[in-house]
Amino acid sequence: MKVITNIIRNKNNKNRLSIFVNENYFFSVSENILKKNNIIVGMEIKDLDVDKINFEDNISKAKEYALNLLSYRSRSCYEINDKLIKKNFNKDVVSHVINDLKNIKLLDDYEFAKMLTTHNLRYKKLGPLSARNELFKKGIDQSIINLIISETYDNQMKQKIIKEIFDKKNRTNTKMDKKKLNKIINFIRRKGFNWEDIKPVVINYLEV
Numbered sequence: 572m573k574v575i576t577n578i579i580r581n582k583n584n585k586n587r588l589s590i591f592v593n594e595n596y597f598f599s600v601s602e603n604i605l606k607k608n609n610i611i612v613g614m615e616i617k618d619l620d621v622d623k624i625n626f627e628d629n630i631s632k633a634k635e636y637a638l639n640l641l642s643y644r645s646r647s648c649y650e651i652n653d654k655l656i657k658k659n660f661n662k663d664v665v666s667h668v669i670n671d672l673k674n675i676k677l678l679d680d681y682e683f684a685k686m687l688t689t690h691n692l693r694y695k696k697l698g699p700l701s702a703r704n705e706l707f708k709k710g711i712d713q714s715i716i717n718l719i720i721s722e723t724y725d726n727q728m729k730q731k732i733i734k735e736i737f738d739k740k741n742r743t744n745t746k747m748d749k750k751k752l753n754k755i756i757n758f759i760r761r762k763g764f765n766w767e768d769i770k771p772v773v774i775n776y777l778e779v
Contacts, residue, residue: 680715691705698729
């Protein structure tokens with residue numbers, strides 16, 4: 572008969588406990604999973620659904636890891652999924668954790684995309700093309716990307732940012748020669764603005 576003979580709290584992780592069966596190490600679980608399944612010394616192993624307990628325990632570990640990642644900064648669903656898969660959690664566990672975090676609003680790709688785009692616009696002066704690329708790299712769905720870009724970048728906003736870049740690059744407000752003008756235009760293109768956005772500001776500078 573296989574019976575739980577000891578339960579010992581781990582030295583390196585106080586939240587985890589080692590289960591011993593017939594005095595031999597059997598497996599480890601988190602404290603909340605232990606309590607949830609009423610695992611106690613003297614219990615027969617046949618009374619435990621070990622596969623279910625391991626699945627619940629993996630969910631607990633994966634969720635703890637995900638919450639730790641989110642404590643440093645907000646992340647997309649794709650980023651959390653990628654991190655958990657790299658930690659060798661299986662897809663069912665990962666899917667369960669991501670859905671849990673979405674349900675409690677700790678994962679929200681729309682809000683994450685909105686925050687990231689606003690930050691990049693304010694502090695990096697990124698245009699819509701670069702903003703799209705940044706969101707794509709975070710695994711944001713195309714429909715959300717389209718919505719965020721349309722909400723963030725109207726013509727007035729694009730003209731405002733481009734003019735700010737021009738003003739910063741030409742602090743003396745002197746008339747620019749063609750070489751300097753092209754250098755600024757190329758810089759703004761690399762920021763993610765297309766020529767149709769840049770052209771009105773260039774015309775205005777040439778008229779000054």
